[in-house]
Amino acid sequence: MSPAPTLRKHSIATIGADGIGPEVIDAGVQVLRKLASLDGTFKLDFEEFDWSSETYKKTGQYIPDGGLEQLQKHDAILFGAVGAPDVPDHISLWNLRLAICQPFQQYANVRPTKIFRGTESPLRKANPGDLDWVIVRENTEGEYAGQGGRSHRGQPWEIATEVSIFTRHSVERLIRFAFETARKRPRKFLTVVTKSNAQRNGMVMWDEIAAEVSKDFDDVKWDKMLVDAMTCRMVLDPKSLDTIVATNLHADILSDLAAALAGSIGIAPTSNFDPTRKNPSMFEPIHGSAFDIAGKGVANPVATFWTASEMLIWLGEDEAAKKLMESVEAVTERGVRTRDLGGSAGTKEVTEAVCAELEVIYGRKKA
Numbered sequence: 001m002s003p004a005p006t007l008r009k010h011s012i013a014t015i016g017a018d019g020i021g022p023e024v025i026d027a028g029v030q031v032l033r034k035l036a037s038l039d040g041t042f043k044l045d046f047e048e049f050d051w052s053s054e055t056y057k058k059t060g061q062y063i064p065d066g067g068l069e070q071l072q073k074h075d076a077i078l079f080g081a082v083g084a085p086d087v088p089d090h091i092s093l094w095n096l097r098l099a100i101c102q103p104f105q106q107y108a109n110v111r112p113t114k115i116f117r118g119t120e121s122p123l124r125k126a127n128p129g130d131l132d133w134v135i136v137r138e139n140t141e142g143e144y145a146g147q148g149g150r151s152h153r154g155q156p157w158e159i160a161t162e163v164s165i166f167t168r169h170s171v172e173r174l175i176r177f178a179f180e181t182a183r184k185r186p187r188k189f190l191t192v193v194t195k196s197n198a199q200r201n202g203m204v205m206w207d208e209i210a211a212e213v214s215k216d217f218d219d220v221k222w223d224k225m226l227v228d229a230m231t232c233r234m235v236l237d238p239k240s241l242d243t244i245v246a247t248n249l250h251a252d253i254l255s256d257l258a259a260a261l262a263g264s265i266g267i268a269p270t271s272n273f274d275p276t277r278k279n280p281s282m283f284e285p286i287h288g289s290a291f292d293i294a295g296k297g298v299a300n301p302v303a304t305f306w307t308a309s310e311m312l313i314w315l316g317e318d319e320a321a322k323k324l325m326e327s328v329e330a331v332t333e334r335g336v337r338t339r340d341l342g343g344s345a346g347t348k349e350v351t352e353a354v355c356a357e358l359e360v361i362y363g364r365k366k367a
């Protein structure tokens with residue numbers, strides 16, 4: 001008798017955090033549990049961390065002492081969103097999300113975007129397939145390096161500096177990662193976003209490194225765009241783009257534009273990868289805590305489902321990841337959509353519809 005196959009196990013840390021974060025993470029965990037039980041070849045163990053602006057207001061800390069060591073024990077992190085109306089945004093972002101990405105050297109922030117079947121782009125001429133991009137964002141330095149300061153506070157001669165940091169080490173590893181990402185996609189095409197006309201130091205080095213790294217990727221075609229012109233190209237000629245690499249700030253802005261052009265910020269995912277796998281990578285929707293809709297049960301959970309699927313690929317569960325995305329797209333196509341996508345369904349209905357679709361895909365239920 002052949003031995004029973006061993007169940008692959010993955011441990012996931014969940015941090016819902018603020019606003020709609022816990023709502024979409026609960027939906028994501030529900031769908032992932034369903035998927036694992038239907039699949040039967042892998043098991044997911046979840047550990048919830050209650051790190052949020054509420055915790056900060058009570059204890060003065062978002063991440064308790066020893067918190068990163070706790071996270072380190074997990075294979076991946078599923079993150080909601082941080083930001084509360086009564087805590088300054090730079091405090092919440094720097095003390096939770098960036099306090100994980102930067103020490104864990106999750107240097108490649110990968111943001112795919114596409115138009116789902118059954119949804120509409122605000123662009124008149126873009127249909128599913130016409131906009132299918134992956135934005136690779138530098139995630140540890142650049143404009144968000146945290147360098148700078150303020151002097152003479154409140155005086156008319158007050159000074160504030162925000163210094164962008166570009167190191168050869170980080171730019172090269174990121175651009176190499178972007179070429180590798182482009183190489184894995186059918187079109188093998190990379191657009192390097194820059195601003196080297198106005199920013200004549202860091203951005204000129206960025207361009208030089210892109211040209212150097214490109215020599216190792218003969219099979220990948222590439223071009224270069226100034227970030228301002230890039231916004232026009234994204235709107236006017238979405239089919240001309242495929243994989244895009246940009247700095248921390250540029251890609252942050254371009255990826256929100258990308259999500260909106262694909263239909264809603266509520267569908268777009270982010271992977272924060274430490275490609276060395278020394279630290280757990282972190283997966284999240286790109287949207288924020290959206291306190292305008294928090295607690296109303298209307299948040300779109302699709303971005304979280306997509307990021308959960310990206311997490312499964314990272315963990316080696318490609319087949320299950322594919323099935324999850326097939327279910328999500330079947331559900332949007334059938335018209336079960338939240339308000340941001342022009343529908344009337346709530347978070348719960350979309351989540352239940354995806355779980356039901358998974359049962360169909362795994363052959364447990366008839367369509």
Ligand SMILES: NC(=O)c1ccc[n+]([C@@H]2O[C@H](COP(=O)([O-])OP(=O)(O)OC[C@H]3O[C@@H](n4cnc5c(N)ncnc54)[C@H](O)[C@@H]3O)[C@@H](O)[C@H]2O)c1
Nearest residue numbers: 081082083084089266286287288289290292293299300340
């Ligand atoms: N990664 C993060 O944790 C992250 C990212 C962006 C913003 N933020 C924080 O979130 C807070 C709110 O920021 P914001 O308003 O600029 O951006 P946001 O993404 O939270 O919201 C922008 C708009 O999109 C809508 N929206 C966002 N996600 C949605 C979803 N899943 N379904 C339906 N509609 C959705 C919101 O209702 C809002 O109208 C701020 O504190 C900000 O700092 C955090």
